[in-house]
Amino acid sequence: MNIIETHDLCKQYGNALRVAHLDLNVPEGSVYGFLGPNGAGKSTTLKMLLGLVRPTAGDIRVLGKKMDGGNRLAVLRQVGSLIESPSYYGHLTGEENLRIVQTLRGVPEKNIREVLQIVRLDGQRGKRVAHYSLGMKQRLGLAAALLGYPKLLILDEPTNGLDPAGIQEMRELICSLPERFGMTVVVSSHLLSEIDQMADHVAIIREGELVFQDTLEALHGRSRHHLALRTTNNAVARAVLQEKSVPCQEEEGYLILPILSDEIAAQLTRLLGSRNLGVIRLEERQKSLEDIFLELTGKAASL
Incomplete structure (x- = not known):
């Protein structure tokens, strides 16, 4: 089963076609690497998958349901996301930030402590987020995305700005999610080396067009x-x-x-x-x- 399917997905701004006739197939239980140079249309595509941007043309199916105004909220209850950079209230602690998300999403309060442990922030939950390092803020954003234990997790450049230790930590965490929680993870990046160490399926886009989609093993097989x-x-x-x-x-x-x-x-x-x-x-x-x-x-x- 594909947990995400798009058909002929397009997004046009003015005269520029930023996403062009994209057909994505994301297998359930995979870590799906979404690769492309900066400006290739990755973030725009992910925003369309989440209903944050309206497609110019094409269809989107998430978790077997067509993504439209009628069922968008029902679908998104089973989806977690971290797009571009985490949002937070700097004057509140990490735990207080997550409590706001927990209340809005209507998930059990016990999830807060659990996700803080998953992202290894349980020792910093009482610290104001304004005093968090960049890596800690990224992990807090991931914790917020994980609060409802979604079936689908969408992460846009989750290692951006992290130091090598933070990148390694984030990578290990992402790789563990499908087996530990049965999640499907879509992770975008402009760094092939990152996706090579995380993903088992890969899509590559260039100027909004899909130029490769298959398993990571098939991509390796192209090396002659x-x-x-x-x-x-x-x-x-x-x-x-x-x-x-x-x-x-x-x-x-x-x-x-x-x-x-x-x-x-x-x-x-x-x-x-x-x-x-x-x-x-x-x-x-x-x-x-x-x-x-x-x-x-x-x-x-x-x-």
Whole structure:
């Protein structure tokens, strides 16, 4: 079952189409990474999923129900979210902030203590939020999103501005939610390295258009193995390889070849040596996820 489905989802501001014909499928129980460069339309898409922004065109189904004015509130009772940055009253304590949310959502008071423990803020619940660090404020925002133990949790750039320790803590917490509470988590980011360590399904958008959607394993599968050869004269070596019908192209001082068996690779190096060409380096390479991400996003991404 897909907990979120969109069909032909569009959002236009003036003459600019910020989200273009987006078809998303978020499997239940997954950590779904929503990737794209800054300004690609991630936050706009998430706001449309939550009913905060009205789509120009297209359909949205959340938890099996069409998201519209008639059932939006009923759907959102089962959804938690943290969009852009957490909201809070700085003069109140963390616990007092959560009590306001708890009252508005009509959830049990005991949930406050539980979510503070989940986000590891139980020792700071009596401290004014104005004195919280940025990481603590992010965790308080996550605690507010978790208060009702939602079936779906939507997080927009949850590690923004955190130090390495805070990023690691947030990542571990997000990864634990599906197994501990049966939640589906949608987490957006412009950092591939973050999503690579959290998600099991990935969607990548560029200028509002979906350019990839599949499992993280499938994204890894797009990285192609190849051989990189460097000789004392690459131009001559390339001609020799073409004689033997070995496809190759030159790239940054190396000849890029397909993966060859050990026997054929050994034959080629002997052949090059017989033509007085020295083999300086022959190595197996694999295209990195960053390279694939840059190709998909038109080299406009922050890594």
